[in-house]
Structure formats: C-alpha cells, structure tokens
Amino acid sequence: QEPQGLPVDVPREEMFVVDQIFRYGVAGNYNIWQTAGTTPHRHAMMDETLWYVDQETGERIYGAAISDPMYNDDFTQMTVELRDNLEWSDGVPFTAADVVYTVETLKATPELGQSGWHAQFNQFVDSVEATDDYTVVFNLLESNPRFHNIFETRWNGMYIMPKHVVENVEGDLGTWTNPDPVVLGAYLPTQYDPNGFWELYERRDNWETSVAGTVIGNPGPQYVLTIFYGDSSRKAIAMSRGELDVYFDADIEAFETTLDTTPTARSWYADFPWAYPNEVSTRQLAFNYETQPLFQDIKVRWALALALNIVELQTEYIGGVAKVTPLPVPATPSLTAIYLDPMQEWFENLEIDLGDGTMYKPYDSTVPDQIAAWAEEQGYTVPGEPAEVFGPGWWKFDPETAEILLTNAGFSRDGGGNWLTPDGEPFTIDLQSPPDENDAFRMANAAADMWSDFGIDVNLSGLERAVWEQNYFVGQVDVYTPWMNFALASGDSWPEVRGDHPKYYVPNGEDVRPAGGNAFFQGQRLQDPQIGEYIDAMAAVAPDDPANFETATEFFKYWTENMYAITAISFKKFVTWDERYWTGFPTAENPDLMPLYWFQGGKFAIQSLTPVS
Amino acid sequence: MGQPIIQTENLKAYYITQAYGVERTVQAVDDISISINAGEVYGIAGESGCGKSTLLKVLLGSYEPPLTVVDGSVTYHLDDQTIDAVNLTPEEKRSLRWKDISYIPQGSMHVLNPVRKIRDTFHDFISAHRNVTRKESMKMTSSYLRDLGLPDKVMGSYPHQLSGGMRQRVTIALATILWPKLIFADEPTTALDVIVQRGVIQMLKEVQQREGSTLILITHDIGVHANLADRIAVLYAGKLVEEAPTRTIINEPKHPYTKFLIESLPSLDGREERSSIPGRPPALDHPPSGCRFHERCPLAKDICLTIDPEMISVGPNHRTACHVVAEELSHEPAI
Amino acid sequence: MLTTIRDLFRFSPSFRLGSIILVLAAILVILSFLSPYEPDDRRAVERNEAPSAEFWFGTTSQGQDVFWMLTFAVRNTLIVAGIAVLIGRGIGVILGMISGYLGGAVDRVLSSIVDSFIVIPRLPLLILIASIMRGQMTIVALGVLIGILDWAYPSKRYRSQVLSLRERSFTHTAIFSGMNAWKIVIQEHLPFIIPFLLADVVSGFLFAIGIEVTLSILGLSDLDTQSIGSMIYWGNYYQSLLTNRVWVLIAPIGASIVIVVGFYLVSVGLGDYLDPRKRLVRLQVKE
Amino acid sequence: MTLLRQYILPRIVQWFVVIFVGISVTFLIPRLSPVNPVDQAMGRLTSFQTMDPEATLQMRETLLDLYGLDGSIIDQYLNFWGRLIQGDLGPSFQSFPTPVTEIIGAGIWWTIGLLGTAILISWVLGVVLGSLAGYFPQMWWSKFLERVVITVYPVPYYILAFVLLMLLTYYWPVFPLVGGSRGDPSFTWEFISSVLYFGFLPALSLVIGGTAFRFIMAKALASTEITSDYVQYAELAAVPKRKILFFYIIRNTMLPQVTDLALSLGTIFEGALITEVVFGYPGVGYTLYNAINSGDYNIIMGITLLSIVGIATASLLVDLIYPLLDPRVRLR
C-alpha cells in the first residue's frame, strides 16, 4: 500500500517520516544563528556542537570534540580538543578554525542572537584561539566553571559555522539566509515546503565523516522527511495510514488509538506504561505568592499537597504512564541515582510542624506499589520494580491532616463544608493550565477535583497556551502549571536553577520576561534570600565537584520542607513510532540513546535506524 | 361573420382559497354562456373586479388553482377541430399558444424581459413554436415590425429605452407575430395616455384585419370598445348582464347598469354634470342574492332581490338579464 | 396575538415544526436550572458510558452527563447568539433605516462607516480581539463582540430596502400627514422590513453560533463555560471521535443544527404569514 | 464627464477613505494586544537558558530596533505608512528577518487557487440549483434539495470540515491529511493532479458550505422572479423552460449575486482561515492564524491589508461595472 498523502516523491522505504513538532514560520532560511532560527529537527539533522548529554544516563557523548572541557584552576581558560576526522558536507575538513570563527562571529554580530550566545560570548569570552588544527582555547573574562554548557547539548548547543562558507558571504549576516547550507551534520535539506509544513533531508554522501556517522557507524535512512500534521488525533491518523514513522507526543487517547489501528506501532516500552518517562523535566502546581498571600503560610501549602491523592492523579488522570516525583527533579535513572535514591531516607524521616507543635511525617514510599497494584488490576504487567517504573514515592493523601493544617492556619469550614479564609471569605483558587500541554492540564484537573472535594472553591481555566503564559508572566493567576527542572541530566543543578535567584524577582503585575531569569519560576513571585545563597554556592564550584551535588541536595531539601511548589510527576513523552518501515529506534530494551529526536542530540536515534525490508 | 370559434356553456369559474383556516370562494365567473365568431372583435366590458380577467384566463386556458372551473365548458373550434379548452394538457396548450391562440397583456413595462434586447425576446418567442434559426427569426421580426410601422431602432433596444407607447406596441407585435387566429387582449390600453392609446387601438385593428383574426378585447373603457369592437358583452359581478353589437349597446342599452356605463362617459361635448354609478360593486365571495345589481339599481323591484334574472333576447343579437327589461318586454307586443 | 400563533401552528407546517424545536430548546434551557450537577462538575457520573436509559446522551471521559451538559451549553450558546443578534440587528436596523430614510449627508457619512466596516475582515478581527481578550472572554462579552462585528451587512440591506420604500407613494402620504421621520420609519417602513429581519435573525443566529464554535475550537473563548462550542472543543480534546465516543460530539453538533433549523422554520412560517400575498416581491424587484 | 465627476470620482475617493480607515483600525488593534512580539521572541530565545538582566535588556533593545517597534505608537504609525507607500510591509517578527511579502507570497497562491475555485464552483452550483429549485418549487427533487440544504446550511463550518476530514482521511482514508501538493511545482500533469488531489477535501468543504448559502439566496430570488410578469408571460407563450431559467430568471437575479460573488472573491485574501487550519492547507489563512497567536503584527497587517484592498476594490469594481451588467441602471 503506497501511501497517497505524502507531499514528496521519494520511495517510502528509503524515507523516515518524522513528526515535525510545529509548522515552521519561516521555511528555506538555514541561517539558524539568527534570532528566529529556532528549528527543532533542523539542528539535529544539520548542525553540530561540541558535546551531547544523554538524557537517560547523563553521560557525555562527544560531538565535534574528542575531549572533555579542560579548565585551568581558576576556571578562566577552557581548552577543547576536536575530532580530526570530520568533514563538512562539501568535503572540506573541519578544523579548530571553524570553531574560533564561529565564536568570534557570533560575538561580533548582535543580529545573530540565537539562544543568547551573542550576549553570553560577550559576557564571558575575552579571546578564542586555535592552538593547532584540532585544539581550541577560550580565554574567559571571568571565572566560569560551566562555560562549556554553551557547547553542550541538552536541547541545543552552539552551532558551528563553516568558516570557508560564511566568511565569503557578502553583505549582512543578519539577513543572509544560507540558501545552500554546508553542514557538519549527516543530513542536507533538499526540499522544503515554502509554507513550512514539511522539509525533506537527504543523507550526505560522506556521512561517515559526520559526528553521528562516526559515533553510530550506521548509515541511517537515505531520506528524512519532517512533516507537520497538527494535533495528536491527526498524527494518530497519519501513522495509521503509514504516513508517519515517529511522532513527538500524543495524549493517551490518541496513543491508544494508534495502538489499535497500527499494529506495528509502539513507544518506549513495548507494553504498559509505554511512554518514554525520562525527559529531564517535571510538572508543578506553582503558587503565586502575591495574588494569594495566604500561600505564604507554609501550612496552607502543605495542606494543599496532602489534599492531593497522587495515586489517583497518576492513574485515573494520567493513565499510569508517568513517574511520580516529590522533587522538581525527574526520576530518570541518572538523577534517581544522584538525588532521589540518596535522599530516600531523608524523605522517610521528614517531619513537618502542623502548626500546633505536632510533628507529622508526610512521606509515603508505598505510592509506586499502589500504582503497580492499580496497573495489575487493569490487567497490565509492570515492567520492573514499581519504584523504577513509577518513581520513588510521594506525599501521603491525608485530608485529615490537611484539615488540621488549615485549621491551624486560621481557616474554618462553613456550613456547606467549604473552607473559609481567616478573614471569613470563601477560600477560592484560580487555577490555570493550558489544555494543549496534556499532562499539565490533566494534573490540573486532578488537583481541581481533589481540592474541590476537600472543600476549596477551585476555578479551573483551560487557557490557550499564549494566554496562560501571559497570565503568569504578569501575575494574573493563583496556581499555574509550569514545568520546572532543577538539575541537568548530569546532575548539575546550577544551570537550571540560576534563574531562580531572588535577584531576578519581579513584583506581581509586571512582566517577568524582560528581567532575565527563569520565567516559570519568577511567576511565583518568590523572593527567598536563602535560595540565592544556595545558587551562589553552586556557581562557585565545578559542575562535577562533589560539593556541587551536596549544595544542590541541601537546596532541594530546603525547597521540599517549604513546599514552595507542589511537584507531581516527571515528564513523559509518547514518542511513538511505527516499525512498519524502520527499526532500531531506541526503546526500553535498547536504551542506549534517548528518543527525543527533535533535540539536537536526537540525531543519534535517527542515525541508528535500519530498514525493515 | 363567420362560424363560432370559441364558445362557453354555463361557465362557472371560482377562486377557492384557503389560508390560515379561512376558506373563501370567490364566484368570479358565474354561469356565463357566450359564443364568439371567427373574425369578429368581441369586447368585454365591466367595472373593475367584475370578473373580466378571470373569464379571459379561463377562455385562454391559462389558470391555476385557486382558480378552478367548477362547471360548464369552454370549446375552441379551430381548423374544423373541436377542442375542450378546460382539460388541455400542457403539451396541447404549448402547441396551441401563439400559433393559434395568443395573448396581449396589460402593463407592457413588466411583460418584456428588462435585461433582454427586444430582438432576443422575439427570437425566444418565435423559436419556441417554429423551427427557425436566429437569422430567420430576425428577418421575420424586422419585416413584421416594419409592416406595423415600428422603427428598426426598436429591435436593438432594451425595453426601458422605449417610450411607453412603443413598448405596448412592441408587445402587441410580439403577441401576434405568428398570426394567431384568436387573440386575447386584457386591458391593452388602460393607464396609457390618449395618444398612445390611439396608436395601440389602431394597431390592434390593423393586426386583426390583416389576417381576419378573432380579437377578444377586455376593457372597462366603453370609448375604446366603441372604436374597436363589433360586439360587446357587459359583465357585472361575475355575471353576463348584456350582450349586443357595439352600436346597439351604445345607442340603446337595455340593462340599467349598461345605461350607467354609457352615460357616465365624459366627452368634450359639454360640461354639464354627469352622474356616476352609485355604490360599489359587491364582493364576490358573498354576492347579493337575486340580481346582483339590485343594491345599486334605481329601478330595483322585489323580484330583483330574490330571483336571479335570466338571459333574454331583446333584439337581433341583443341579450340582457334584467327583470325590469323582461317585464317591459312582456308588456310590449311581440314583434 | 395568541390566535395568530395558534393559526400559524395549525396551518403552517414549517412554523409548527420550528416552534416545536424551539420549545424543546427552551425546555432544555429551563432544565439547565434544574440540573442535578453544577455545570463544571467532573466525575459526577460513570465515565465513557454510551447513551442509555440512565444517561440519555451518554457520558464524557470526564464523568459528565452529556444531557445535562447540553442543557447548560444550549442556554449559554443561546445567550451568546441572542445578545449578538440583538446588538447586531439592532444597530443594523437602526443605522440602515436612518441612513436610508434621511439620505443626504447623514447617509453618506453612515454609508462610509458601514463600507469601512464591511471591508475589515471580520473573522480575523474577531480572532484577534478574542485573542487579546483571552482569559476575560465571558459569554456575554463574546455575544457583544460578535454583535458589534455583525451589523454592517444587515444595515446595508435595510438601507436599500428603506431607499425603495421611501420612494413609494405611501411614504409621501405619511409625510403630508405630518408624520416625522422617526414615526415614518418605525410605523410605515418597519413592518415591511420585518420579514427580512426575521430571515436575517436566523442568519445572525447562524453566524453567532458558528463563531462561538469556531472561537472555542481555536481555544479563544471561555472554555470553562459550557457552550456548544466548548462541548465540541472538549469532545475533540478527549478524542471522542478517535475513540468512538461519538455521542459526546453528536449532542452539541446536533443541537446546534436543530436549533438553527428551528429558527429557520419559524422564520419561514412567520414570513409567509406576514407576507401572505408576497407583496414584498414587488418591493424588491422595483428599480 | 459628469459621470466621472458625480459617480466615479466619489466612488474612488470612498475607496481610499474606506481603505485608510480599515487599515488604521487594523493597525491599532493588534497593538492593544498584551502579546508583545518582542517579549514573545525573548521568551523563545531564552527558554532554555537563563540570562543576566543586563544581557536581557540589551537583547530587548536590539529586538525593538530590529522589529521597528521603538518610538511611540504615532511614530510607528507614520513609519508604517511611510514604508507602506514604498510597498514595504516590513519583516515578520516570528520569522525575522524574512519579509512579510515573502511569507504572504508563499501562501497566497494556494489560498487564491483554493478559494477562487471553490467560490466559483459553489456560486455556479448554488445559482443554478437554487434557481432551478425556485423555478420548480413543487418538484420532489426541489423539495429534497431544499431540505438537504436547510440541514447542511446551519452546520457550523468547522464541524462540516472536521467531519469531512475524519470521514475521508481516517474512516475511509482516500485523501491526504496535510499539504497542498506533491513534489516541486511544475507544469506537469503529475504536479497539477497532485494539487487537485490535495485540494479536493478543503475545496469540497467550502463548496458544500458555499453552495448551501448561495442555493438559499438564489432560490429566494428565483421564487420572487417567477412571479414577475415577464416570466409569466414567457411561460404563457410556452418559451422553453431552459431558456426561461437562464435568460429570464437567472439573468435577472444575477445582479445581486454577481455583487456577492465579487465581494466574496474580494475576501479571498483573508484566506479560509478555518479551512486551512483544519485541512493543514498551506495558505495565508493559516499564516494569519499563526501570526495572530504569536503577535506578529506585520503579518497580520499585511494580510488584512490585502484583504481590505481586495474587498474594497471588488466592491468598487462592482459599482463601476454595474451599468454594463444592468441596462436599467439610472443615475439619481
């Protein structure tokens, strides 16, 4: 059955069709150093940086570099050694001159504003030089043990320019569109839809001299088509028609439909709980401390946490497919090892003051077992230890204790059982969540239902993404559902939490974005100097210094005791693929690579594919 | 004068309507028997609303519910054939129309398609009945129009570009271009000014005389009848009240209603006060009993209130339906 | 009045069917006040139940009874459409008639305003305004917004109607009877406009319901208030088509169609009644 | 001459006024939006890293400058007209620095092609079927058609489109899900047939909706038209029905409908926003939708401007050509 609906004329069995996660606003512009150049997929297919971090393991994969970053003692100089066997797609060898040229060009050209590299190079880099063809030395303006983060990919890392091409560009680099890209990645764009619905890549002839080619050693598909179908139902339909090999994420209904209609389709696990659970991020119910000053009382925050039934939330609302986590750190294998496992005992012993001197242990380590029991009841098999599959544990569902906490905070119930604030007003919470962010919205639904059951008047609004953002940017919300992440896959916390520093505080009513910092966090309008101290302490040490992890752990404990935001679950992604035409995509049985193919590091997953026939 | 070409026997045609539960029967043509001869001009006169148009619709065989023929018959005698005009099939109508029977309507402004040139309208009408090319129909049209004294310019004009008189004459030409034997004209001159009216009457006469067609002419204007008609029938409230040759009607009307009609005609002969008919015509859904004119008749007697007068002959070719006349007649010695 | 309705009911099949539909809609609206559930209750009943004697229209994956949801949805959608139609036709009739009757400079000014309005693309503008107002978009605001954007075309139509009515002799009779412009427009001309108004009200309803649905689908209206649009939005959101729970979508879609058809039929019946001899035929054809 | 002075000139002046007002309104409205393209871009550029306040401020300045959003609204407005007169619609914000003209250019032909064809087809179909139904109101097929239309007409367009999409891409997967064509544009049968194939579903949805609307209008007009004296007279004279239908009924009901046609062709530029979003069709409607969501004023302005000029010009043309279409028109 030759699929009819694909927009390109390429043999289907030579082409891997990828769900393009959004429609490109600008097509055919390959100058991705420009401000508007954010292009998932493209950077994975075409671009190269120095290092990749595996989301699963937290391990570093060498990209264009062949060494770790080497710092001098006071972190004012960083040296990198590069691979010597790489070529650009036009056959010109890749050398240190390319890296030096890229850094200098970005530093000099404000119009090339992608990811703030221009700003950061100007802040940190004094000079950069190639000491030989394959060694680059960065001389920094100030001590910075994490300078290499610019070149180390979680989502993206600084894209290296082909010096021999860019230096010959006439005119303004800010408006140059790089019409015939020369790339270091394994794929070259050959056709695109001027309207941004799809883009076709062809593997370059000398793919073996690309990073992914070198690392994986497998040719991968001859063609890769990225195509934007729209919402999850349409992706599910496309896959059932054999016109889509992998999609990014879907709601559980669409995913189940895919399983029903496409026998060859699967996700990370071959069976329940299917979804890839290890993307490095978590979901919160975040308080805005200024629209609702009552949240400033820790008892209120804990009461709200204890009024949530995490098991029901994770099963009934999320379908049992995500890991629970009590920290704003996801329960990925590497981060579990670094933080969650070592803190297990602390969790178990954590006691909180109910406000009347009574101490209470809120932690419940049986949560994963309860979820596993539910799964079995549904007829699913749990693939492994419950704690491995469903996360470490969470807070007890304990409305009675929550009741005590609220009462001690001065709240009371009216005749109908509804909570009144200490002022005697009904306790209402304006909870906002964007429906297009599936897990967040369902989590919000669960919270709304459970808090309502508990007697709080919760007003849940499902808002279109841009509005929802706008509302918490300026502080028109009581509780919102951001996704926060307090540690990189490597375990280093500072790059993720630096924006939570109180110096970025913006009062309610003002837009948080112009202030810099981390908008998700700033929306809380939290200004705790203690947090600033932890962050400053982390900044001073190298990311792999044990002191770094210790400080981070202390910070997480402090954060947790205070219940500054309720973290519920880790990210999960129904990255779903169809094995009709291609196999070799990473799976739970074959977890060496992460499947997040739209990240810059997704190139490795694509490179590992082999045709079925 | 020739053979009868169209005849009705006790024709009754009623409008039977039903709207929102109210049923209404309008006895617009009630028990009319007439016989029209080939080659004559037969005038039908009467006040507004007395059923002239209705009679004509039935004679023409062009009516739809709510108008229904409840009784009586209409017969054509065409080419030695006798045709029942009440029960014609659409195909039969189609084949009779324009070739044998034609119709000149009132209100020429609205009868001509406003967005079609005159010559195209002619072509539409001709080609519907004759197998002609456009060229042939053009030729026919222009020679016919020339014969009738209409300028060539007319052919390429749109209706609105013509003066009212021209339009009416074009319409007559359109109705008669295929030389029908029977021409019906319903108020062809009403609301036209006198000069145009004269032109139209002249033209009708010409068309009628050319091929000796039969013309059935409806108008409430006795003056027009006087100039055209050979015989006149006077209707009142759905009934035939008098019928006679034109001269006879004008010079010696018998029925009081006819007398009124003739007398009320103003002229340039004098300015002395002229009377008009008192009262107004009755509504035909509940017509008065007896003689329908009795309410307005100065001579009305008791018998008129109850008994419907019969048609009686009062002279050669002269019939009328009036108790008073009948009574007078019965007192006079028979001729 | 009452006899008119009775007669219409008896003798106009379209009015009969239409009014039965509208009465059913009205009953739904009234029922919404008697609903056993709050409009925003979730998990109130079994989830994903197909229609049955207990759940007439089935239940959603959120555990809502579709029937009772529909009562709220119909009520709110009718409020949106009602406000929109009232405002849109109100402005349209008043401006159109004034502009047509007074003519001259007033007409020129009003006509250029109308023309400028007609030229502005409506749907994009609505989406734009809705996206500006997102978050604050209540059903009343939505109704007002739709109404404000949907008067220019009707107004143009009414203007041309009045222009032709103004030339008819009875208008002159009215003028010489000493009536002022306002009286003439209201007493003499408005009755002729009413059949058009009726038809226009139907298309206004159609437009408003369509926009309500469209904005909901695009996520730009108040998704937390039950309405036909938001029911469809959530039905889609929870993939009721893919997962074969079509009843969740059929209820609101069916309701919107049936209600508009109801209005249409009633307007046809009323129009026929108001215009038994199709007098308006002449009115429209005249140059 | 008097015609020029009394009729054509005022109409052209009105054309300018209407366009000026329309454009000014659409200039202003997006600027009331809290969605600010600069902050939007900032959010996008910094979403994966934290930047220092100084760096952030500097970036903001750069962006304001690049986007031409510095200065007061009045300055921006004057600038805008200055550029517009030179045919410059500025760069897109979302896709900086791609010029808006280029982005619109990429979608406009798809939209024109899709809507143009759909509008024409549905207009012809609607007029012919509607007039037929109005001419033969008693026929079974006429009643049947009317019932179908009355049922289809009130279906909100989105629903119609969505149901068609589900039916013909999922339950019975015969049409493509997304896109406008296959392969590189060329004058080959392959490419052209792919355009037809990809455009079929969206066009079908538009044709169904459009035909229903036009059918109702045409039927109403035709049923008044058949009571006109000239139709009745032609009927009486047994002029063939076909001729009466086309040259008497349709020809006379044409005028208002031609006006409608011209106006709906004028609205082409705003694109069939919903159609394109539902069917993933690569036209300007979709572009406009994205632009509205991301606060990309320049694109919004560009498309509305085209649309305004399109509608205004269409109605200007209709007014000017009217006398050619209707021999009766007289000047007041």
Place this chain on the structure above:
Amino acid sequence: MSQPSKTPLLTIQDVSKVFQIREGFNTREFHAVDRASITIDADSPKIFAIVGESGSGKTTLARMVLGMETPSMGVLQYRDRVLAELSSKEMKTWFYKEVQPVFQDPFAAFSPLKRIDHYLYETVRNYKMAKRKDADAYIDEVLRKVGLTLAEIKGRYPNELSGGQAQRVAVARALITKPHLIVADEPVSMLDASLRMSVVNMFRKLKEENQVSVIYITHDLATAYYAGDQVAVMLRGWIVEMGTSEQVLGNPLHPYTQNLKTSIPGVNVSDAWNEKIDLAVVETDEYTRTGCKYAGRCPFVMDKCHNQVPPNFVHEGRAVKCFLYEDPEEMAQAAAGKSKVAVS
C-alpha cells in the same frame, strides 16, 4: 388678462427641472420641465387642469409644487412666500397644511400593512386639527364631504376598499388640514371608467363647497374639459398651450393639443382616427431635440421648427407655443428675448 387684486395663490415662474439619465457610461441631461410658468390666482377657487401625454413632465411639475422636488431653475411661490426659502419647520407647520396632494394610485398611496384610517388620525393629530376625543367626529365630517362615513372605512385595510373609495379616502385625508390647494396627480387614471366620474365630480363639488383650488393633472382630456376651469397642455416639459378649458380644448390651436383631442376614444368615432399617428420611439429623444419638441411628429412641421424654439404667442386669448401662430410684431420681440435665453 386679469389683474389679481392680491398676490396669487400659486406662482410658477420659469421653472425647470433637469434630470440626468445614464446610458451605459454616458450621462445625458434633459429638462423634464422646461421653463414652465403658471399662475393660479387667489380670487376664487379654480380647478386648474394640466394635460399632456405620458412623460410630458406633469408629475415632475406637481412634485415641485408640492415641495417634494426642488426646481433646477425658476421660482415657485405660494401666496407671498417663495418655496425655496421656507424652513423645513415652516414646510411642515404651514405649507403642508395649505397644500396637500392626492396621488395617482389610491392603493399605493396607503401602506398595505396599515389600516387606512391610521392616516386620517395621524393627519388630525399632527396638524392639531381637533382634540383627541373630537377626532372621530372631525374625521367623519371630512369623510362625508367625499361621500363616505367613518363607520364605512374604520378598521379596514386599503385592499378591502374599492379603488374609488380608496381614492376618496385619499382626498378626505388631504382635506383634513383644510388646505387651499390640492395637487391631484392623475387621481383617476387607475380607476375604471365608471368610478372616474364620481371622483371628478367630487373635485367639482369640493371646489364649490369648500373653496379649495385643485391642480388636476391628467392625460384624459375629457375629464380635464369636464372639470377644469383652466387648462395647461404640456409637451416634453413645455407648456405649449394654456387658457380656459373652453378655449383650449373646445378649439385647440397647437397641433399637439389637436392631436390629443382627436385621440379621445369617443363613442362617436371621428375620422381623424383613420390617420396613422406617430409615437415617440424614445421619449428622451424628444426632450433633447433642438427646435420645437413636437417637430418630429407634427403634421404642420416647417423648416424652422427643426432648429428654432417657438416662443409663446398670445393668440385668441391664450398662450400657444407654435410658429403657426406667429405674427411679425411678436416675432421681433420673441427674437430679442430668445437671444437672451440662448446664452444658457
């Protein structure tokens, strides 16, 4: 011929109305009324008939008299006031009270959706002709003047009345304000012959009994002669002959008037009917003709008729616009006058 003792009731002085017609992309100007002058004096009520074939500008003239149309040139004066100078308030409170219309089609003159008495009550109320409670009596009184009673028409819709009745109501409505001038534009042309006389008779009666002057517009010479004291004959905007009705219609001078007269379809058929008559093909062609507008179909046409506009000659006590009645003396005067006019 007579010296009015006071200001005339109505003075129409050199009044013209110019219309533009559009033909494709061209426009053409024509004078629907072309320098018409009429004076109706106020001594005693008169019926002033204006006759002429269709499209001769009668209605346009009437509309100007009624203030429904403003003249392009010339002056209209009612009593001592120039119409153009009246404020719209004066129009309403004074002029409309003095001058009232009767329209051609009695059914079109009333909204089919309104009861016919509605207009009567409105007129009474708006001109404050009677107190509210006296309105019925007042209306009944006026209706009786036209041979109707309130009881007969109250609550009826126009289509429930006969044409004659409806037209009587129209006249009654006009009489409510006690006007001094009624402008009746073809009040009988839509009525059938048997009703015509009743309406025309009514005008005669009103003139006598209510001291109302009537401008009676018609193309029907017989009723004009019957009812009119004075007659003006219009041809394509011109007044071609004007005088007492005995003079003008009894013994028409202008070939056009003669044509009109012979065209009356009398009971006694005249010989003239055997002559073919010419009709204008396109009426605006005659309007824009240079020279005499009748030249195209005049049996007595002379060369100069084609390029010279005939002046008004006074002949046998009336004005005639035709070169047949030219006398040398007057011609000299006219020539002088014409050269002035020709500048325009």
